[in-house]
Amino acid sequence: MKSTEQKFKTIEVDGKQRYYEPAPKGISAANFRKVVESRRSVRKFTDKPIPKEVLDDCLDMALLAPCSSGLQPWDFYVVKTPAKKAKLVTACLGQLAAKTAQELIVCVARVDRVSEFSKKMIKEWPMPEVPTLVRRYYQLIPYNYAPGPLNSFAMMKKAASNVGGLIAPLPRGPYTRSEVELWAAKSAALACENLVLAFRAHGFDTCMMEGYDEARVRKLLKLSDDAFPIMVIGAGERADDGVFWPQIRFERELFVHEI
Numbered sequence: 127m128k129s130t131e132q133k134f135k136t137i138e139v140d141g142k143q144r145y146y147e148p149a150p151k152g153i154s155a156a157n158f159r160k161v162v163e164s165r166r167s168v169r170k171f172t173d174k175p176i177p178k179e180v181l182d183d184c185l186d187m188a189l190l191a192p193c194s195s196g197l198q199p200w201d202f203y204v205v206k207t208p209a210k211k212a213k214l215v216t217a218c219l220g221q222l223a224a225k226t227a228q229e230l231i232v233c234v235a236r237v238d239r240v241s242e243f244s245k246k247m248i249k250e251w252p253m254p255e256v257p258t259l260v261r262r263y264y265q266l267i268p269y270n271y272a273p274g275p276l277n278s279f280a281m282m283k284k285a286a287s288n289v290g291g292l293i294a295p296l297p298r299g300p301y302t303r304s305e306v307e308l309w310a311a312k313s314a315a316l317a318c319e320n321l322v323l324a325f326r327a328h329g330f331d332t333c334m335m336e337g338y339d340e341a342r343v344r345k346l347l348k349l350s351d352d353a354f355p356i357m358v359i360g361a362g363e364r365a366d367d368g369v370f371w372p373q374i375r376f377e378r379e380l381f382v383h384e385i
Protein backbone atom coordinates (compact mmCIF):
# COMPACT_ATOMS: atom_id res chain seq x y z
CA MET A 127 0.00 0.00 0.00
CA LYS A 128 1.35 3.48 -0.76
CA SER A 129 0.09 6.97 -0.90
CA THR A 130 -0.10 8.37 -4.45
CA GLU A 131 -1.41 11.73 -3.24
CA GLN A 132 -2.07 13.05 0.24
CA LYS A 133 -5.78 12.66 -0.22
CA PHE A 134 -6.22 8.91 -0.72
CA LYS A 135 -4.43 5.61 -0.47
CA THR A 136 -3.95 2.97 -3.08
CA ILE A 137 -3.19 -0.71 -2.94
CA GLU A 138 -1.66 -2.92 -5.59
CA VAL A 139 -4.05 -5.61 -6.85
CA ASP A 140 -3.01 -7.87 -9.76
CA GLY A 141 -0.19 -5.47 -10.62
CA LYS A 142 -2.49 -2.41 -10.74
CA GLN A 143 -2.86 0.41 -8.27
CA ARG A 144 -6.41 0.47 -6.88
CA TYR A 145 -8.11 2.92 -4.56
CA TYR A 146 -7.87 1.63 -0.99
CA GLU A 147 -10.53 2.30 1.63
CA PRO A 148 -10.70 -0.67 3.99
CA ALA A 149 -13.82 -1.30 6.07
CA PRO A 150 -13.32 0.37 9.45
CA LYS A 151 -13.27 -2.01 12.37
CA GLY A 152 -14.57 -1.69 15.90
CA ILE A 153 -17.95 -0.11 15.09
CA SER A 154 -20.46 -1.16 17.71
CA ALA A 155 -23.49 -2.94 16.28
CA ALA A 156 -24.99 -2.69 19.76
CA ASN A 157 -24.84 1.11 19.64
CA PHE A 158 -26.27 1.18 16.13
CA ARG A 159 -29.07 -1.11 17.29
CA LYS A 160 -29.75 1.26 20.21
CA VAL A 161 -30.12 4.15 17.77
CA VAL A 162 -32.36 2.18 15.41
CA GLU A 163 -34.51 0.61 18.13
CA SER A 164 -34.97 3.79 20.13
CA ARG A 165 -36.04 5.83 17.09
CA ARG A 166 -39.74 6.40 17.34
CA SER A 167 -42.08 8.83 15.69
CA VAL A 168 -42.40 11.50 18.33
CA ARG A 169 -45.49 13.68 18.19
CA LYS A 170 -44.75 15.96 21.15
CA PHE A 171 -41.48 17.74 21.83
CA THR A 172 -40.20 19.79 24.78
CA ASP A 173 -39.04 23.40 24.59
CA LYS A 174 -35.36 22.42 24.61
CA PRO A 175 -33.66 23.88 21.56
CA ILE A 176 -31.46 21.74 19.34
CA PRO A 177 -27.91 23.15 19.42
CA LYS A 178 -26.79 24.48 16.05
CA GLU A 179 -23.80 22.12 15.96
CA VAL A 180 -26.14 19.15 16.44
CA LEU A 181 -28.52 20.32 13.71
CA ASP A 182 -25.62 20.90 11.32
CA ASP A 183 -24.05 17.55 12.14
CA CYS A 184 -27.36 15.76 11.51
CA LEU A 185 -27.81 17.55 8.17
CA ASP A 186 -24.24 16.65 7.23
CA MET A 187 -24.98 13.00 8.01
CA ALA A 188 -28.17 13.18 5.93
CA LEU A 189 -26.08 14.35 2.99
CA LEU A 190 -23.90 11.24 3.32
CA ALA A 191 -26.81 8.97 2.41
CA PRO A 192 -26.33 6.73 -0.60
CA CYS A 193 -27.82 8.26 -3.72
CA SER A 194 -28.45 6.96 -7.21
CA SER A 195 -25.37 7.51 -9.40
CA GLY A 196 -24.06 9.76 -6.62
CA LEU A 197 -26.25 12.56 -7.99
CA GLN A 198 -27.68 13.84 -4.68
CA PRO A 199 -31.14 14.77 -5.97
CA TRP A 200 -32.26 16.47 -2.76
CA ASP A 201 -32.52 19.74 -0.89
CA PHE A 202 -33.13 20.30 2.81
CA TYR A 203 -34.96 23.46 3.85
CA VAL A 204 -34.51 24.28 7.52
CA VAL A 205 -37.44 26.59 8.17
CA LYS A 206 -36.20 29.10 10.72
CA THR A 207 -38.21 32.30 10.21
CA PRO A 208 -41.08 32.27 12.77
CA ALA A 209 -43.66 33.46 10.23
CA LYS A 210 -42.62 30.80 7.74
CA LYS A 211 -42.55 28.17 10.48
CA ALA A 212 -46.11 29.10 11.44
CA LYS A 213 -47.17 28.72 7.81
CA LEU A 214 -45.47 25.33 7.63
CA VAL A 215 -47.24 24.16 10.78
CA THR A 216 -50.54 25.17 9.18
CA ALA A 217 -49.53 23.37 5.98
CA CYS A 218 -48.79 20.31 8.15
CA LEU A 219 -52.46 20.43 9.12
CA GLY A 220 -51.54 21.75 12.57
CA GLN A 221 -50.11 18.38 13.63
CA LEU A 222 -48.75 18.42 17.18
CA ALA A 223 -45.46 16.98 15.90
CA ALA A 224 -45.06 20.07 13.73
CA LYS A 225 -46.44 22.55 16.26
CA THR A 226 -44.13 21.48 19.09
CA ALA A 227 -41.05 20.74 16.94
CA GLN A 228 -37.97 22.84 17.68
CA GLU A 229 -36.86 22.45 14.09
CA LEU A 230 -38.89 21.84 10.97
CA ILE A 231 -37.01 20.54 7.99
CA VAL A 232 -38.49 19.92 4.57
CA CYS A 233 -36.75 17.40 2.36
CA VAL A 234 -37.30 18.15 -1.30
CA ALA A 235 -36.44 15.86 -4.22
CA ARG A 236 -35.20 17.45 -7.44
CA VAL A 237 -35.14 16.20 -10.99
CA ASP A 238 -33.66 19.32 -12.56
CA ARG A 239 -30.01 19.01 -11.56
CA VAL A 240 -29.16 15.73 -13.27
CA SER A 241 -27.27 17.41 -16.07
CA GLU A 242 -25.57 20.00 -13.87
CA PHE A 243 -24.52 17.45 -11.25
CA SER A 244 -23.33 14.95 -13.87
CA LYS A 245 -20.96 17.63 -15.18
CA LYS A 246 -19.96 18.52 -11.61
CA MET A 247 -19.22 14.87 -10.92
CA ILE A 248 -16.77 14.73 -13.82
CA LYS A 249 -15.24 18.07 -12.87
CA GLU A 250 -14.83 17.18 -9.21
CA TRP A 251 -13.86 13.52 -9.64
CA PRO A 252 -11.70 12.83 -6.56
CA MET A 253 -8.81 11.21 -8.41
CA PRO A 254 -6.41 12.72 -10.93
CA GLU A 255 -7.86 10.77 -13.89
CA VAL A 256 -11.59 10.37 -14.55
CA PRO A 257 -11.90 6.75 -15.77
CA THR A 258 -13.21 6.67 -19.35
CA LEU A 259 -16.24 4.56 -18.39
CA VAL A 260 -17.11 6.94 -15.58
CA ARG A 261 -16.84 9.94 -17.90
CA ARG A 262 -19.06 8.25 -20.51
CA TYR A 263 -21.56 7.26 -17.85
CA TYR A 264 -21.99 10.82 -16.61
CA GLN A 265 -22.08 12.16 -20.14
CA LEU A 266 -24.96 9.78 -20.93
CA ILE A 267 -27.03 10.15 -17.78
CA PRO A 268 -28.63 13.51 -18.71
CA TYR A 269 -29.93 11.90 -21.93
CA ASN A 270 -31.05 8.73 -20.14
CA TYR A 271 -33.06 10.67 -17.59
CA ALA A 272 -34.67 13.17 -19.96
CA PRO A 273 -38.30 12.13 -20.48
CA GLY A 274 -38.80 14.65 -23.31
CA PRO A 275 -42.01 16.55 -24.07
CA LEU A 276 -45.03 14.46 -22.97
CA ASN A 277 -42.68 11.58 -22.20
CA SER A 278 -41.92 11.22 -25.90
CA PHE A 279 -38.22 10.35 -25.44
CA ALA A 280 -39.19 8.08 -22.58
CA MET A 281 -41.57 6.08 -24.77
CA MET A 282 -38.92 5.65 -27.46
CA LYS A 283 -36.33 4.57 -24.91
CA LYS A 284 -38.84 2.18 -23.31
CA ALA A 285 -39.64 0.59 -26.68
CA ALA A 286 -35.93 0.24 -27.46
CA SER A 287 -35.13 -1.30 -24.08
CA ASN A 288 -38.11 -3.70 -24.37
CA VAL A 289 -36.68 -4.98 -27.65
CA GLY A 290 -33.04 -4.94 -26.54
CA GLY A 291 -34.02 -6.53 -23.22
CA LEU A 292 -35.15 -9.67 -25.05
CA ILE A 293 -31.53 -10.29 -25.95
CA ALA A 294 -29.64 -9.15 -22.84
CA PRO A 295 -30.32 -7.65 -19.42
CA LEU A 296 -30.80 -3.89 -19.74
CA PRO A 297 -31.74 -1.07 -17.40
CA ARG A 298 -35.45 -0.33 -17.98
CA GLY A 299 -35.53 3.23 -16.80
CA PRO A 300 -36.05 5.64 -15.20
CA TYR A 301 -37.46 7.05 -18.43
CA THR A 302 -40.86 8.67 -17.90
CA ARG A 303 -41.29 11.80 -15.83
CA SER A 304 -42.90 9.85 -12.99
CA GLU A 305 -40.11 7.26 -13.08
CA VAL A 306 -37.51 10.01 -12.84
CA GLU A 307 -39.44 11.53 -9.93
CA LEU A 308 -39.47 8.16 -8.21
CA TRP A 309 -35.74 7.91 -8.89
CA ALA A 310 -35.15 11.19 -7.04
CA ALA A 311 -37.61 10.33 -4.25
CA LYS A 312 -35.83 7.06 -3.44
CA SER A 313 -32.50 8.76 -2.73
CA ALA A 314 -34.11 11.69 -0.92
CA ALA A 315 -35.99 9.31 1.40
CA LEU A 316 -32.72 7.57 2.26
CA ALA A 317 -31.26 10.94 3.24
CA CYS A 318 -34.31 11.51 5.47
CA GLU A 319 -33.65 8.23 7.25
CA ASN A 320 -30.01 9.23 7.80
CA LEU A 321 -31.26 12.51 9.22
CA VAL A 322 -33.66 11.00 11.74
CA LEU A 323 -31.12 8.39 12.88
CA ALA A 324 -28.52 11.13 13.28
CA PHE A 325 -30.87 13.12 15.52
CA ARG A 326 -31.51 9.99 17.59
CA ALA A 327 -27.77 9.37 17.93
CA HIS A 328 -27.49 12.93 19.29
CA GLY A 329 -30.25 12.27 21.83
CA PHE A 330 -32.99 14.11 19.92
CA ASP A 331 -36.09 12.78 18.19
CA THR A 332 -38.10 13.32 15.08
CA CYS A 333 -41.37 12.77 13.32
CA MET A 334 -41.42 12.22 9.58
CA MET A 335 -44.57 13.77 8.13
CA GLU A 336 -46.24 13.44 4.79
CA GLY A 337 -49.51 14.67 6.23
CA TYR A 338 -49.31 18.16 4.72
CA ASP A 339 -50.89 20.31 2.09
CA GLU A 340 -48.35 19.98 -0.71
CA ALA A 341 -49.56 23.06 -2.57
CA ARG A 342 -48.97 25.21 0.53
CA VAL A 343 -45.53 23.69 1.18
CA ARG A 344 -44.57 24.27 -2.45
CA LYS A 345 -45.72 27.88 -2.24
CA LEU A 346 -43.88 28.51 1.02
CA LEU A 347 -40.61 27.14 -0.39
CA LYS A 348 -41.21 28.65 -3.84
CA LEU A 349 -40.54 25.28 -5.47
CA SER A 350 -40.38 24.92 -9.22
CA ASP A 351 -42.22 22.11 -11.01
CA ASP A 352 -38.97 20.12 -10.96
CA ALA A 353 -38.81 19.97 -7.18
CA PHE A 354 -41.26 18.27 -4.88
CA PRO A 355 -41.46 17.79 -1.11
CA ILE A 356 -40.73 14.26 0.09
CA MET A 357 -41.51 14.82 3.74
CA VAL A 358 -41.45 17.36 6.52
CA ILE A 359 -39.37 16.30 9.51
CA GLY A 360 -40.11 17.74 12.92
CA ALA A 361 -37.26 17.44 15.41
CA GLY A 362 -36.69 18.18 19.06
CA GLU A 363 -36.36 16.61 22.47
CA ARG A 364 -38.91 13.88 23.14
CA ALA A 365 -41.53 14.93 25.70
CA ASP A 366 -42.30 12.38 28.42
CA ASP A 367 -45.60 11.70 26.70
CA GLY A 368 -44.19 12.25 23.19
CA VAL A 369 -44.62 8.68 21.96
CA PHE A 370 -48.25 7.71 21.82
CA TRP A 371 -48.12 3.90 21.77
CA PRO A 372 -45.67 0.98 21.64
CA GLN A 373 -44.07 0.27 18.29
CA ILE A 374 -46.07 -2.08 16.07
CA ARG A 375 -44.27 -4.38 13.63
CA PHE A 376 -45.84 -7.46 12.07
CA GLU A 377 -44.11 -10.84 12.01
CA ARG A 378 -40.95 -10.86 9.90
CA GLU A 379 -42.21 -13.83 7.81
CA LEU A 380 -44.59 -11.40 6.12
CA PHE A 381 -41.69 -9.38 4.79
CA VAL A 382 -38.47 -11.37 4.63
CA HIS A 383 -38.29 -13.97 1.89
CA GLU A 384 -35.47 -16.34 1.12
CA ILE A 385 -35.69 -17.62 -2.41
Ligand SMILES: Cc1cc2nc3c(=O)[nH]c(=O)nc-3n(C[C@H](O)[C@H](O)[C@H](O)COP(=O)(O)O)c2cc1C
Nearest residue numbers: 165166167169221223333334335336337338357373
Ligand atom coordinates in the same frame (compact mmCIF):
# COMPACT_ATOMS: atom_id res chain seq x y z
C1 LIG B 1 -43.20 8.76 4.79
C2 LIG B 1 -43.77 8.87 6.17
C3 LIG B 1 -44.78 9.77 6.42
C4 LIG B 1 -45.29 9.92 7.70
N1 LIG B 1 -46.23 10.88 7.95
C5 LIG B 1 -46.64 11.10 9.22
C6 LIG B 1 -47.48 12.19 9.53
O1 LIG B 1 -47.85 12.98 8.68
N2 LIG B 1 -47.85 12.35 10.82
C7 LIG B 1 -47.44 11.53 11.81
O2 LIG B 1 -47.82 11.74 12.96
N3 LIG B 1 -46.63 10.48 11.54
C8 LIG B 1 -46.20 10.26 10.28
N4 LIG B 1 -45.34 9.25 10.00
C9 LIG B 1 -44.88 8.38 11.08
C10 LIG B 1 -45.50 6.99 10.98
O3 LIG B 1 -46.84 7.05 11.35
C11 LIG B 1 -44.69 6.06 11.87
O4 LIG B 1 -43.39 5.96 11.33
C12 LIG B 1 -45.29 4.68 11.96
O5 LIG B 1 -46.55 4.73 12.57
C13 LIG B 1 -44.39 3.74 12.73
O6 LIG B 1 -44.07 4.25 14.01
P1 LIG B 1 -42.55 4.49 14.46
O7 LIG B 1 -41.97 5.51 13.53
O8 LIG B 1 -42.63 5.01 15.86
O9 LIG B 1 -41.83 3.18 14.35
C14 LIG B 1 -44.82 9.09 8.74
C15 LIG B 1 -43.81 8.17 8.48
C16 LIG B 1 -43.28 8.07 7.22
C17 LIG B 1 -42.15 7.11 6.96
